[in-house]
Amino acid sequence: MAGVQVSSVSRSFGAHKALDDVSIDFADGGFYALLGPSGSGKTTLLRQIAGFDFPDTGRISIGGESVERVPVEKRRIGMVFQNYALFPNMSVADNVAFGLSVRGEAKAVIAAEVQRALDLVQLGKLGGRRPHQLSGGQRQRVALARAIVTKPRVLLLDEPLGALDKALRVDMQIELKRIQREIGITTIFVTHDQEEALTMSDRIGILRDGRLVQEGPPEEIYDRPKSEFAATFLGDANIFRGDTTGNGIRLPDGTAIAAGAGATLAAGAKASCAVRPERIRIATDAGASDGDANTLKGQVSKRIFAGNNSTYFVERDGQTLKVIVQNTGADRLAEGQDVVLRWSPESTVLIAAN
Amino acid sequence: MATTRILEGLGRLYIFLLLAFLYLPIIIMALMSFNVSPFYQLPFEWTTEWYASLWQNDQLIAATWNSLEIAIITTLISVVMGSAASLALYRYEFRGKKVLQALLFPPIAIPWLITGTAMLIFFFGVGIGRGLFAILLGHVALALPYVIVVVSARLQTFAPELEEAARSLGANQWQVTMRVTLPWIMPGVIAGGLFAFAVSFDQFVVSYFLSTPGQTTLPVEIYAAIRKGFTPEINAVSTIIIVVSMALMLLTARFFKFGGEK
Numbered sequence: 001m002a003g004v005q006v007s008s009v010s011r012s013f014g015a016h017k018a019l020d021d022v023s024i025d026f027a028d029g030g031f032y033a034l035l036g037p038s039g040s041g042k043t044t045l046l047r048q049i050a051g052f053d054f055p056d057t058g059r060i061s062i063g064g065e066s067v068e069r070v071p072v073e074k075r076r077i078g079m080v081f082q083n084y085a086l087f088p089n090m091s092v093a094d095n096v097a098f099g100l101s102v103r104g105e106a107k108a109v110i111a112a113e114v115q116r117a118l119d120l121v122q123l124g125k126l127g128g129r130r131p132h133q134l135s136g137g138q139r140q141r142v143a144l145a146r147a148i149v150t151k152p153r154v155l156l157l158d159e160p161l162g163a164l165d166k167a168l169r170v171d172m173q174i175e176l177k178r179i180q181r182e183i184g185i186t187t188i189f190v191t192h193d194q195e196e197a198l199t200m201s202d203r204i205g206i207l208r209d210g211r212l213v214q215e216g217p218p219e220e221i222y223d224r225p226k227s228e229f230a231a232t233f234l235g236d237a238n239i240f241r242g243d244t245t246g247n248g249i250r251l252p253d254g255t256a257i258a259a260g261a262g263a264t265l266a267a268g269a270k271a272s273c274a275v276r277p278e279r280i281r282i283a284t285d286a287g288a289s290d291g292d293a294n295t296l297k298g299q300v301s302k303r304i305f306a307g308n309n310s311t312y313f314v315e316r317d318g319q320t321l322k323v324i325v326q327n328t329g330a331d332r333l334a335e336g337q338d339v340v341l342r343w344s345p346e347s348t349v350l351i352a353a354n
Numbered sequence: 355m356a357t358t359r360i361l362e363g364l365g366r367l368y369i370f371l372l373l374a375f376l377y378l379p380i381i382i383m384a385l386m387s388f389n390v391s392p393f394y395q396l397p398f399e400w401t402t403e404w405y406a407s408l409w410q411n412d413q414l415i416a417a418t419w420n421s422l423e424i425a426i427i428t429t430l431i432s433v434v435m436g437s438a439a440s441l442a443l444y445r446y447e448f449r450g451k452k453v454l455q456a457l458l459f460p461p462i463a464i465p466w467l468i469t470g471t472a473m474l475i476f477f478f479g480v481g482i483g484r485g486l487f488a489i490l491l492g493h494v495a496l497a498l499p500y501v502i503v504v505v506s507a508r509l510q511t512f513a514p515e516l517e518e519a520a521r522s523l524g525a526n527q528w529q530v531t532m533r534v535t536l537p538w539i540m541p542g543v544i545a546g547g548l549f550a551f552a553v554s555f556d557q558f559v560v561s562y563f564l565s566t567p568g569q570t571t572l573p574v575e576i577y578a579a580i581r582k583g584f585t586p587e588i589n590a591v592s593t594i595i596i597v598v599s600m601a602l603m604l605l606t607a608r609f610f611k612f613g614g615e616k
Contacts, residue, residue, distance in 0.1 A: 052518060072521045079522040085515035089537040098533070099523035150523060 002063025002153040003028035003186060009048060009058030009068075018044040019055070020210040026154075026188055031180055033197035034190045035234065036207035042190045043158060045207070049188060050156050051075045062153050078147030078185075079156045083163060084139045086131035092142050093118070093127035099150035117149040118142075120179060137168045144176070148183060155180070157189045161196065173200055194234050198222070206230050222276075224349055231274040231351065238280070238321045241353070244271035248350065253317055257294050260345035270353035277322040279347035282312055282333065283340050293342045296321075300337045314339060380596060387589035404586040411587055417575035418591065420486060421555055424571060428493040428554035433547045435494075436501025441535065443502075444509045462499050469496065470563035477564065488564040489571060493554040500553060501546035508542025548606055555599070 004026040011019040019041045026032050034042040047053045049060060051072035060068040067075055086095050093114050094101075100110045118124050121141035131139060140160060147155060160176070161169045177200055180187050191197055197204050198218045205215040206229075214221055214230045225231035228239055240257055242249035244265040248258040249272070257273050265271055275294075298316035312323045312333060323341065333339060390399040408414060443455060461469070470492070477488045512535065520530045536543075558573040565574050572595075576588055 050522060052521075072518075073524050073526055076524070077522060079519070081515045081519060083513070083515060085513065085519035087516060087520070087534055089534075098520065098525070102520075102523065102525040102529045102533070146519075146523065156522075 003030075004049060004154055004188065005059070005061045006045070006049065007059045007061075009045070009055040009060060011044060011048060011053065011055050017210050019048070021058075022207075022210070022212050023058075024205050024212060024215060026186060027203075028186055029184045030202045031177070031187045031200060032189065033201035033204045034188065034207060035192070035194060035197040035204055037192060037233070039209075040207040041210040042192075042207045044210075046156055046158055046188065046190045049154070050077055050079055076150070076153050077156055078150060078152035078154070080140075080143045080147050080158065080160045082159045084131075084143040084160075086139055086142055086146075088131055090131075091127065092123065092129050092131065092134070095131065095142055096127075096146045096149050098146065103150070113149055114145075117145040120148075120182070121145045121175075136164050137172060140164065140172060141175075144179065148179075148185065152185070155185045155187045157187065159190055159192070161191075161193075169196075176200070198234070204234070206233060208233075225274055226351065228272055228274065228351055231349070236277050236322060236324075237274040238277060240273045240275075240319075242271065242273075244269050244350065248345070248348070249273050251317075255296065257348060258345040259348040259350035265350065265352055272351045272353060274349045274351055275343055275347055277311070277324040278326075280321070280323045280341050280343045282314070282323045282325060283342070284333065284337060285340065293344055294348060296341045298339055298341060300333050300335050300339055303333065303335055312339075314341060316341075383589050384593045384596065387586055387593045389586070392584075392586045404590040408587045408590045414572070414575055414579070414587065414591055417570055417572045420570065421572035424486065424490050424493060425551050425554040427490055428497050429547050429550045431494050432497040432501045432550040433543055436498050436546060436550075437505050437536075437539070437543050439498075440502050440505040440509055440539075441531065443506065444512075458499055458502055461495070462503075466496070466557075466559040470560040473560060474563045484564050484566045485569045489561050489569075492560045492564055493557055496557065496560060497550035497553045500549040501543075504546040504549060505539055505542045508539045508545075512538050544606065548603070552599075 006022060006024045006026070009019055009022050010017070022041070022045060024032075034045060036042045044053070048055050048068075049062075051067065051070055051074075055068055058068070059066060062075065062077070087098065090098070096114045096117055097110050100113055105113075114127065115124065118127055121144055123138060123141050123145065126134070126138065131142065134142065143160070157176075161172050164172060173196060189197075189201065201218060203216060204218050204221055206213040206221065208229055214226045218234075221230060221234055225234065225237070228237075231237040231239065240249060240251060242251045242257070244267060245256065246265070246267045248256060250256050259273050296316055298314040298321065300312050301315045301320065302313040304311045304313075307327065309324050309326050310332065312325065314321045314323060321341065385398065386394055387404055388400055388402065389395075390401045390403075439458075443451065473488070473492050473495070474484070477483060477491070482488050482491070516534050516538070517530050520534045525533065556573065557571070558577065561571045562574050562577070565571065570578075572591070576591070579585065579588055
């Protein structure tokens, strides 16, 4: 088990900069999600850490040992591929045994370790099956067992749940997390699914165009996004753009929005404020203002009922704002109704214009 | 309904005619190898004397062994070289790869007569001359493109992540090839080997150019024998070869379905 340090890693393919000066410290035993849209460089970064590809510049170390020029087969990593990449000509047990077998371990040792790994992923009885006789979720578990049976220093997962349907994916998220905790292995997980990143990881790194946009615990990134991209890619956000007043912004029509957190900016600079839809309260009356709340007037243009909550789309000065309201049984608002939106400065994050 | 039945009947007739077209000459030849008359005269009278006299024909037997030896060695060499070449073309990017790939296949289309003449001239030029060794070299050159085509086609269906997965588990290049890649392409390798065997064993033109009187293959020997005067021994040896090679083909088709397995 070991931590992974990526320092100033860059990698270009022709004129395309796939990774641009990326540095991340993956803590020993942590569960880390690399999140980004396709083409953001997250898979390229994972392949650098795995050793399938080497960085042009920068350093990578695993457990303090420099590995940026060490090929994958000598890095002692475990990897789970998007399509599982199980060997079709081998049984489940032989698949899991492969890593131990190429090392030349004794047959008895291999058999015992394989059984333990299969038990861990709850497939103890299916060792004799062939991969094509398994369901998607079972293949996933075999791939995981195969990756961890060699006791790698770090576990790398490349969108491992992407091929599963929604219900199975949630089960596997819980299962994966349980297994990771049980063996305490440093895990790096590539995904484009923000929900997966939020629910599973201790820390998230958001990548865009080969650069690390923001990095930190899920709560911190969600509550304190440092860019419009981070705010909108991880979760939903209403973005207001204007000139900064120091602790907020002034919209083009003169309305002031106060922010309780975020960047410290010189007054007058272009800036944005981000507000999560569930932090906004929506009402029909203008009164009952609670002091320092941000207030905007608008008109409901659309309501989407989703059972436990409703999403209101509110038109205001040419901008559509999103408000999510829990279903408390209170009166619902009709489309076309004039409304007042209120939210606290603490729910507002000031972001430097990009 | 009636039309369907007529169409079905026509279809069956077509298949029957097709099979007759393919097998009738062979069946007649096989029957005549058991006929007393050496001149295809009827009525048919059963005998095995031609098979007995074949056993005494040292020239024909020697040529058969030569053919088998050359075909087997050709198969082994071209399967190993061809599979290795296919793997290299699949795995690596290098300068001139496209040109090399394009140049591998035209030899299939060049008439054997021309290839044979060219080889004869070349082998004399470099001092190899004629004989069994020259025939072997010629056969390997003819068989290689077939092996590469078949194995490469099979490799197109290989998922490259499998090699990556094997490497991530600590396997070196040799282990990856032997334990992951080769098992996958094996049906292609076997099919390529069959092609190589057939190309060599059936080969007449190139073998004819490169033979010397003592060192020749079965097809060339049969041709020489027919020119001297036809004997039913030729029917006998041909029948044996047909039975053996058809059995071989059927067995292989049964086990490997020519790469059709999933």
